[in-house]
Amino acid sequence: MIRLAGITKHYLMGDEEVRALDGVDLHIGRNEYVALIGPSGSGKSTLMNLIGCLDSPTSGSYVLNGRDTSAMGDNELAKVRNEEIGFVFQSFHLLPRLTVLDNVAQPLVYRGIPRAERQRLATQALEQVGLGNRLGHRPNQLSGGQRQRVAVARALVGKPxxxxxxxxxxxxxxxxxxxxxxxxxxxxxxxxxxVVVTHEPDIAAHCRRTLRVSDGRIVEDTMNAPRGATP
Ligand SMILES: Nc1ncnc2c1ncn2[C@@H]1O[C@H](COP(=O)(O)OP(=O)(O)O)[C@@H](O)[C@H]1O
Ligand SMILES: [Mg+2]
Structure with a gap:
C-alpha cells in the first residue's frame, strides 16, 4: 500500500545541506499499525509529511496504492491527499470559528459532496469518536482530548x-x-x-510494528510483542 524506495529529502540552509531524510526504503501494508520513533530532529515529521503527500522528496520513489506519486503535479497530489490520507497533528489544527460539525465536514467540501450529505457523514464520524453530542460546539469549548477526537473524526470523514x-x-x-x-x-x-509518530515508549507499545528513525534513516524495524503479554 505504501512503498518508499531510496527516498531522500534535503534542505539547503545557507550553504549547508540538511539531510532530513537520507535514503529510506519502506513498505507498509494494509491494516498495519506502525509507530515511528526516534530523537527530535531525526526526520520523523519529514517522513510523515512525505507519506501524507504534504511534501515531495528530493529523490526516490513513493508508490501509494499502486500509484507513483513522484510523477504527480501539485493538483493531482492534493487530490490523492484528500482521498487517501487522514492526518492528525499534535496541535489539532482545528478552525476556531467553525463548529465541530463544520470542522469535520470541511475535507468533503473539496470533493463536491452536497452539504446535507457532508453533515451526515461528519455526524457519523463524530459519533464514531464518541462526540455525537458536541456537534454545535466550537473547538475552544472542548477539552484537549475532545479537540483531538474532533481532529481524528476530520481525518476519518473521507474514509482514507x-x-x-x-x-x-x-x-x-x-x-x-x-x-x-x-x-x-x-x-x-x-x-x-x-501510522503514529511518537517519542513515548508507552504510546509506541500500542502499535504492532516499530520503526526507529535516526539521522534520516530507518535503523530498526521490529514487530512488537502483543500487549498484555508478560515477558
Ligand atoms: N523546512 C525545513 N527547512 C530546513 N530544514 C528542515 C525543514 N524541515 C525539517 N528540517 C530539518 O530536518 C531535520 C528533520 O526534521 P523533522 O523531520 O522535523 O524531525 P523530527 O520530526 O524527527 O523531530 C531536522 O534537522 C530539521 O531541522
Ligand atoms: Mg516532528
Whole structure:
C-alpha cells in the first residue's frame, strides 16, 4: 500500500545541506499499525509529511496504492491527499470559528459532496469518536482530548486508506493520551491502516510494528510483542 524506495529529502540552509531524510526504503501494508520513533530532529515529521503527500522528496520513489506519486503535479497530489490520507497533528489544527460539525465536514467540501450529505457523514464520524453530542460546539469549548477526537473524526470523514498521526498525544496528559490511543487501537481493529509518530515508549507499545528513525534513516524495524503479554 505504501512503498518508499531510496527516498531522500534535503534542505539547503545557507550553504549547508540538511539531510532530513537520507535514503529510506519502506513498505507498509494494509491494516498495519506502525509507530515511528526516534530523537527530535531525526526526520520523523519529514517522513510523515512525505507519506501524507504534504511534501515531495528530493529523490526516490513513493508508490501509494499502486500509484507513483513522484510523477504527480501539485493538483493531482492534493487530490490523492484528500482521498487517501487522514492526518492528525499534535496541535489539532482545528478552525476556531467553525463548529465541530463544520470542522469535520470541511475535507468533503473539496470533493463536491452536497452539504446535507457532508453533515451526515461528519455526524457519523463524530459519533464514531464518541462526540455525537458536541456537534454545535466550537473547538475552544472542548477539552484537549475532545479537540483531538474532533481532529481524528476530520481525518476519518473521507474514509482514507491511511491514518497518519504526528505526535497526536504530545499536547495531552497521560490519561487523555490513553483515550486517544484506545481510539487508534479500535480503528486498527476495524481495519484502518495507522501510522503514529511518537517519542513515548508507552504510546509506541500500542502499535504492532516499530520503526526507529535516526539521522534520516530507518535503523530498526521490529514487530512488537502483543500487549498484555508478560515477558
Ligand atoms: N523546512 C525545513 N527547512 C530546513 N530544514 C528542515 C525543514 N524541515 C525539517 N528540517 C530539518 O530536518 C531535520 C528533520 O526534521 P523533522 O523531520 O522535523 O524531525 P523530527 O520530526 O524527527 O523531530 C531536522 O534537522 C530539521 O531541522
Ligand atoms: Mg516532528
Amino acid at each position: 486508506s491511511i491514518l497518519l498521526a504526528d505526535e497526536p498525544t504530545g499536547n495531552l496528559d497521560s490519561r487523555t493520551s490513553l483515550e486517544i490511543m484506545a481510539l487508534f487501537d479500535e480503528l486498527h481493529r476495524s481495519g484502518q491502516t495507522v
